[in-house]
Amino acid sequence: MTAPAPRIVVDRLHSPFRRALRSWETILLVVAVAVFIGNTFLSPYFLNAWNLSDATFNFTEKAMIAFAMAMLIVAGEIDLSVASIIALASTAMGLVMTAGAGVPVIVLVGIGTGLICGAVNGFLVAGMGLPSIVVTIGTMSLFRGIAFIVLGDQAFNGYPPEFAFFGQGYVWWVISFELVLFIIFALIYWAVLHRSTFGRAVYAIGNNATAAQFSGIRVQRVRFILFLLTGVMSGVAAVCLTSRLGSTRPSIATGWELEVVTMVVLGGVNILGGSGTIPGVVLAAIIMGMVTFGFGLLNVPGIVMSVFLGALLIGVIAVPRLLRGK
Amino acid sequence: MTVLKSREALLALAILVSVGIIAMRFPAFVAPGNLANVFNDTAPLMLLAIGQMIVILTKCIDLSVAANLALTGMVAALMNGAGVPLPLILCAVIVLGGVLGAVNGVLVWKLGIPSIVVTLGTMTIYRGTIFIMTEGKWVNAHEMTEGFKALPRLVFLGLPVMSWIAIATILIFAVVLTRTALGRAFYAVGGNPHAAVYAGIDVGRTQFWAFVISGALAGFTGYLWVARYAVAYVDVAGGFELDVVAACVIGGIAIAGGAGSIWGAMLGAIFLGVIKNALPVVGISPFWQMAISGTAIILAVAFNAAQSRPKGRLILREAAQ
Numbered sequence: 342m343t344a345p346a347p348r349i350v351v352d353r354l355h356s357p358f359r360r361a362l363r364s365w366e367t368i369l370l371v372v373a374v375a376v377f378i379g380n381t382f383l384s385p386y387f388l389n390a391w392n393l394s395d396a397t398f399n400f401t402e403k404a405m406i407a408f409a410m411a412m413l414i415v416a417g418e419i420d421l422s423v424a425s426i427i428a429l430a431s432t433a434m435g436l437v438m439t440a441g442a443g444v445p446v447i448v449l450v451g452i453g454t455g456l457i458c459g460a461v462n463g464f465l466v467a468g469m470g471l472p473s474i475v476v477t478i479g480t481m482s483l484f485r486g487i488a489f490i491v492l493g494d495q496a497f498n499g500y501p502p503e504f505a506f507f508g509q510g511y512v513w514w515v516i517s518f519e520l521v522l523f524i525i526f527a528l529i530y531w532a533v534l535h536r537s538t539f540g541r542a543v544y545a546i547g548n549n550a551t552a553a554q555f556s557g558i559r560v561q562r563v564r565f566i567l568f569l570l571t572g573v574m575s576g577v578a579a580v581c582l583t584s585r586l587g588s589t590r591p592s593i594a595t596g597w598e599l600e601v602v603t604m605v606v607l608g609g610v611n612i613l614g615g616s617g618t619i620p621g622v623v624l625a626a627i628i629m630g631m632v633t634f635g636f637g638l639l640n641v642p643g644i645v646m647s648v649f650l651g652a653l654l655i656g657v658i659a660v661p662r663l664l665r666g667k
Numbered sequence: 668m669t670v671l672k673s674r675e676a677l678l679a680l681a682i683l684v685s686v687g688i689i690a691m692r693f694p695a696f697v698a699p700g701n702l703a704n705v706f707n708d709t710a711p712l713m714l715l716a717i718g719q720m721i722v723i724l725t726k727c728i729d730l731s732v733a734a735n736l737a738l739t740g741m742v743a744a745l746m747n748g749a750g751v752p753l754p755l756i757l758c759a760v761i762v763l764g765g766v767l768g769a770v771n772g773v774l775v776w777k778l779g780i781p782s783i784v785v786t787l788g789t790m791t792i793y794r795g796t797i798f799i800m801t802e803g804k805w806v807n808a809h810e811m812t813e814g815f816k817a818l819p820r821l822v823f824l825g826l827p828v829m830s831w832i833a834i835a836t837i838l839i840f841a842v843v844l845t846r847t848a849l850g851r852a853f854y855a856v857g858g859n860p861h862a863a864v865y866a867g868i869d870v871g872r873t874q875f876w877a878f879v880i881s882g883a884l885a886g887f888t889g890y891l892w893v894a895r896y897a898v899a900y901v902d903v904a905g906g907f908e909l910d911v912v913a914a915c916v917i918g919g920i921a922i923a924g925g926a927g928s929i930w931g932a933m934l935g936a937i938f939l940g941v942i943k944n945a946l947p948v949v950g951i952s953p954f955w956q957m958a959i960s961g962t963a964i965i966l967a968v969a970f971n972a973a974q975s976r977p978k979g980r981l982i983l984r985e986a987a988q
Binding site: 471488612 | 725728774778779780783784785787788789790791792794795796799803892895901909912913916922923953954955956957958959960962963964965968969972
């Protein structure tokens with residue numbers, strides 16, 4: 342961190358085409374294609390409709406959270422409690438399931454728990470003005486802690502068979518319900534962030550919260566809504582994941598907060614806030630899913646994969662900075 | 668009177684009160700021997716909290732400490748298996764830990780990548796490296812020499828060596844932070860980076876040294892941990908980085924940098940240590956610990972915010988940073 346450099350005012354903007362060519366999303370697209378081609382050559386099992394469909398499960402649930410997280414990070418906040426919200430929401434679903442609730446109630450309870458957790462984070466950050474990174478480290482411990490208190494070393498099993506649709510069902514041929522949900526959410530979040538006044542407010546807050554406030558944006562309300570959204574999306578992800586696994590353990594989705602943040606940062610969202618796009622996050626999700634799946638086909642252990650993702654996270658930020666000679 | 672108002676005094680009071688309440692029903696908990704045990708148990712947390720505190724002072728965060736601890740601990744165990752003498756191992760773990768910290772530091776200093784991103788990445792890389800090195804194998808007690816395992820448990824003047832190391836480290840860094848130029852630079856960089864630049868302090872280099880210190884302490888703790896529990900594997904101290912950050916937050920280290928004392932970090936660690944050790948004594952399931960420390964973090968940060976007075980409005984972003 343050094344003294345601010347003088348703003349360079351360019352006298353001519355590049356053409357939209359050239360800007361698009363040099364954008365982060367283009368780089369991601371090239372990487373995605375390269376990963377796809379690489380996987381095709383590395384494993385004969387990769388290019389198969391059903392295998393590719395299976396591969397989407399590697400990212401759909403995380404990506405749903407990543408969309409909301411992207412908006413939150415653009416606004417200059419972060420939510421590290423998302424994986425713990427999944428654990429708590431899944432536990433709540435298990436509780437009502439054992440009490441004999443039907444599928445609609447189970448789903449509503451899962452999403453509702455996410456909403457409540459998001460409201461808690463939102464209240465602490467937006468209502469009380471506490472730093473989001475510490476608050477969500479706290480709630481990360483608290484939410485999963487409650488799941489541990491309820492479940493201990495036990496697990497909830499025996500979800501009704503109809504409940505399996507959310508994580509295992511297919512809408513048409515190889516198109517899974519989760520994939521459809523992923524596409525719908527991608528479109529919704531794209532519209533909200535890039536085509537609505539709320540989205541503009543999110544960027545404004547991320548660039549300069551004080552200026553946004555003086556421009557008439559209800560900064561704290563927007564922040565609160567963003568935390569609600571990450572909570573709800575974690576609830577939705579909890580429904581899908583619980584349905585896919587068919588059971589609830591308090592250790593469910595451990596470490597997902599890091600994968601979600603990696604996905605968002607890889608998608609070109611500035612971790613300090615103010616910039617980033619949903620298409621970038623979509624591409625990053627697909628890349629991460631394909632890389633994970635490709636490694637899986639090659640029998641690479643999961644932990645080696647996480648090393649790769651960690652290096653990727655640092656690399657994607659470091660390489661452009663190195664090239665610019667920062 | 669100012670002493671009583673200080674955060675550290677309040678925290679110490681909170682710890683004393685909770686120990687007192689436990690003691691009323693379970694007198695055995697406050698037996699000197701047990702209290703010494705609790706302190707000794709908390710020593711690794713204290714050591715890491717000191718490093719973390721210095722990093723947080725400079726407006727950064729180090730989430731890789733637990734992975735660093737696990738990696739250096741594994742290297743120590745492997746070196747021991749290869750017959751390397753103990754003093755050499757001790758030097759090696761401090762250097763290796765410092766190098767791992769320096770990797771974080773260089774990325775933050777030279778490339779200006781936010782520390783949370785850097786250390787999230789190195790956290791997974793360091794832990795994954797253990798797996799790649801060992802293929803997931805464990806180093807068990809019978810594969811370690813007696814001398815290797817004995818050092819942290821050696822009792823000296825009534826306390827195990829591990830406790831003494833924690834005490835010595837706290838005293839050393841209390842002096843470093845308050846009586847040396849580097850120590851003051853940590854505060855200056857976090858308090859106001861721009862003012863620090865004009866005062867002739869290299870912000871990036873100061874952050875770099877904070878990471879090196881944090882890494883070296885994590886490396887040293889890695890040996891202590893592996894030797895004390897007599898086992899080394901991939902998931903040693905999994906998730907411990909959150910406890911370390913929690914200890915700092917509870918100890919009143921401002922997450923925005925520039926404020927906090929080493930005594931706060933120490934007391935924050937002890938607070939968590941007391942809770943962890945008291946739960947089984949008072950008959951509460953250890954599964955409650957996670958939720959309790961989560962609540963403690965939230966209460967502590969809310970309390971911190973209530974105490975710090977509101978700052979003036981900052982209009983220009985560049986000037987504000």
